[in-house]
Each structure stands twice: as C-alpha cells, then as structure tokens.
Amino acid sequence: MKKYSHIIWDWNGTLLDDARLLKDIVNNLLIRCGKDPLLDETHRELFGFPVVNYYIRMGFDFTSYPFEQICIDFTDEYYSRVKECRLRKDAIKVLSTIRDKGYTQSILSASRDTSLARVLEHFKVREFFEDVVGLDNHSGGTKLDTGSVFIREKGLDPTGVILIGDTVHDFEVARGLGTDVLLLDSGYQTRARLCACGCPVIDTLPSVLQHVTDSG
Secondary structure, three states: OOOOOEEEEOOEOOOEEOHHHHHHHHHHHHHHOOOOOOOHHHHHHHOOOOHHHHHHHOOOOOOOOOHHHHHHHHHHHHHHHHHHOEEOOOHHHHHHHHHHOOOEEEEEEEEEHHHHHHHHHHOOOHHHOOEEEEEOOOOOOOOHHHHHHHHHHHOOOHHHEEEEEOOHHHHHHHHHHOOEEEEEOOOOOOHHHHHOOOOOEEOOHHHHHHHHOOOO
C-alpha cells in the first residue's frame, strides 16, 4: 500500500538551490543601509517567516527603509538573478521517480504565483506538478491559508499527504494542514532549527524516496 497519495513540495531552498542567492541579495540590502553583511550560518539562524520579522531581526529600520520597499528591491534583484541558480542535486530524478510510481505532486510556495510559474518553466520542471500554489504578493506571507484552500478544493485527505520543505515554517504549515512533513537540510535554515521540530530531517533529495514511496 502506498504511504501517500499526494506530495506537496516547497520550492525555494527545497527544489531550487537558491539559499546563497537569497543571502547575497539581503547582504546587498544591508550594505545599502550601512550595515555589515551576514555570514551564511548567521543568516540561516535568522531566516524565518513571516518575512517582516526576519528583516527586523537583521536590524532593518522600517522608518528609513520601509518594509514594502525592501520587498520590492529584494524581488527585483532576485528575479533578475534567479537564473544563476540551479536545481538541487537529483531534483529531476526524484521528481520523475515519484511521478512514475503514480503519485501526484504539487508546489506550495511563498513566492508570488505569477513569478513562480515563469521560474518553473525556465527550470523545466512544471510538467511534474498538477498544481502550483503561490501567494498573490511579494511580501513572503504564510503558506497556511493558501495551503488550506488548496487541500479543500482538491478534496485531498490530509492524512494521505506529505509536505516536503526546508524551514520551520514548512513544519508549521504541515501541522496546520494536518499532513505529514519531511524537512531537507542545507536550505534556508540550520539543521539544528529543523531538528528541533521533532520531524524527520534528511540530507539529500534521494532520501525523500525512502520516506514517500511504497518501495523506496
């Protein structure tokens, strides 16, 4: 018997290896404000959702640099450079294996849906997903609301769904949706933060198959 009927993937940091790009752009914004750039590990300790709190933790002053403008500046640079990134190692192989075993897959992302669609087409992975669910803005809000609507409208039984991500927020979203969750290390947050959630944490994408499929 199959463990799951549907797999929900996070995109940024999970399938797309863009954590370094995120850190580089944020450091550019910090330097613009006269602040010191962050090292990789420090950035992974600070990153989280909602994004507004993440920027506060990094020391941005919204009175001199409004949050809305930060989001615009970040987004402009991100989408001008996203093609510098690559998919995580073995991403295509894993997505293909899951599809060939008869599972359905979707993406649930905090990226804006229109921008996300273009990026998926560029990286030639759109064909693997029945649905792509993003947000209607660039402010990096919670995925719980959009995920709840998706689960309900698709008529999915949450107990037959697993969410695969790379952040504590993905764990929180899965808990709110009632699905299982699997977290992938080396994305946006430190392994220690992921392990503190108490759910399975894996090191590589091929390990997903051992948790998701009936025969590994």
